[in-house]
Amino acid sequence: MIHQRDVIGRLPVYKPGRPAAPGAVKLSSNENPFPPLPSVVDAVVAGLDGIQRYPDLGAAELTRRLAEHYDVDPGEIALGAGSVEVAGQLIHASAGDGDEVIFAWRSFEAYPILVQVAGATPVPVPLTADERHDLDAMAAAITPRTRLVFVCNPNNPTGATVTAEELTAFLAKVPAEVLVVVDEAYVHFDDDPRSANGLEFFRNHPNVAVLHTFSKAYGLAGLRVGYAIAPAAVAANLRRVGVPFAVSDLAQRAAIASLDAESELELRIREIVAERQRVTAALRDGGWRLVDSFGNFLWLRTGDDTERVDGVLHAHGVVARAFAGEGVRVTIGSPEANDRFLAAAADALATAPVAAPVG
Structure with missing residues (x-):
């Protein structure tokens, strides 16, 4: 066998x-109930005659546009085929055999799968009675083997948010060597004024990364574009473990056109x-x-x-x-x-x- x-x-x-x-x-x-914007369709159609060729490996133009959009360095951005693929990159770059990855549960269904594929140990921490992250319990679950913590905000599937005050208190308890990933796949729909803003925490904490996707609000679920905004050394490692050419040329074109149509x-x-x-x-x-x-x-x-x-x-x-x-x-x-x-x-x-x- x-x-x-x-x-x-x-x-x-x-x-x-x-x-x-x-x-x-x-x-x-x-999924987004709306069809693609005409300008996005036009951008994809314009690239159809080049699909016999590989896309730009580094997605230079999309990376540049994202860096300008968020006022970060291009070296702090790593892309992948949807945020789930980038989440996998984060795990593979951070954790392996004997290491632990903490996340709330129930949260994004792929977290425990991705962690185990990487050979690491998933550590799910139950939600509170009101469907929210129990950040005190998550902090208590950190051990010397912890390498990564996912905070899904808003949380999938409950929709509850983590407040800025709560995330600040949580990060004060997290060792500096543990990476905290704020997964903001649904951030565009988040109108909770108390909710933590992942980018602000990224700017103020050297062990915070943020996950975004073009699948939800931008309506590009079928083209697969996601990205992390992370400390430069972390982002560089994500590019090392990422699947080469994972973000197609059509996906890159559609993402850029979507940024133009904000x-x-x-x-x-x-x-x-x-x-x-x-x-x-x-x-x-x-x-x-x-x-x-x-x-x-x-x-x-x-x-x-x-x-x-x-x-x-x-x-x-x-x-x-x-x-x-x-x-x-x-x-x-x-x-x-x-x-x-x-x-x-x-x-x-x-x-x-x-x-x-x-x-």
């Missing part, structure tokens, strides 16, 4: 959001946030109890009732992301898709009111 690492066979397979059957609406993957994209972000607020209010008026979300999704803590609730949604043609025994995450989609979800959620509560989720 061909030798394979034992740990790989024991890993859970990353579960993407289920595809939607004909006539159903897909609210399972936190004002148009901001209007779309406001619409999604307004829909999130509308759907949240409607759910609460209907009897659901849920925490405020600051991503482009909502979290229903359904516990042991998760399978039934997901089944009701599915019967209504609504595909959400269910986490068995825990809850259901529902992406904010178009107004029509959101109304369909609200009808399904009302049905789920009406058919089993004693199982009403708490939050």
Whole structure:
């Protein structure tokens, strides 16, 4: 038998959001409901006649534009095929056999998978009762083997934020040699005035890195562009462990065009946030109890009732992301898709009111 690492066979397979059957609406993957902007489409089409060639390995123009956008040095930026690939780079560059990586749980599903692929040990720390990072418990979990801590803000799948005050207190407890990664995949939707700003912490703490993506607010999930803003020595190592040519030329073109279209994209972000607020209010008026979300999704803590609730949604043609025994995450989609979800959620509560989720 061909030798394979034992740990790989024991890993859970990353579960993407289920595809939607004909006539159903897909609210399972936190995708942007809007089609690409025409200017972004034009930029991609202009690059089609060059796809026989490799992209710019260093993505020099995109790196330069990002550096200007955030007023950082280009050497402090490392790119990858989505922020999940860059998260993998951070882990591979920081942790290996015998090392530990801390993260809240439940949080981004890929964290424990990526950590184990790197040969390190995942250390999940349960969320608080109100679905937030328990930073005191995360600080207490740090050991001499800790190499990396992920702070997902807003947290996926609960949507809760970490405040600036909380992150400041947490960093005061973290040893200088431990890298803290603020994963801000959903930062564009975060209108919590108390929320920590990862870039500010990066500028003021030498052991902080920030993760961003073009997949969510920018609507480029299918092209895969993410990046870290990190201390220069860390960013250099990310480029060393990254997959060569992972960010295609089309993806680089689309990302640059998206940066040029920030004002148009901001209007779309406001619409999604307004829909999130509308759907949240409607759910609460209907009897659901849920925490405020600051991503482009909502979290229903359904516990042991998760399978039934997901089944009701599915019967209504609504595909959400269910986490068995825990809850259901529902992406904010178009107004029509959101109304369909609200009808399904009302049905789920009406058919089993004693199982009403708490939050």
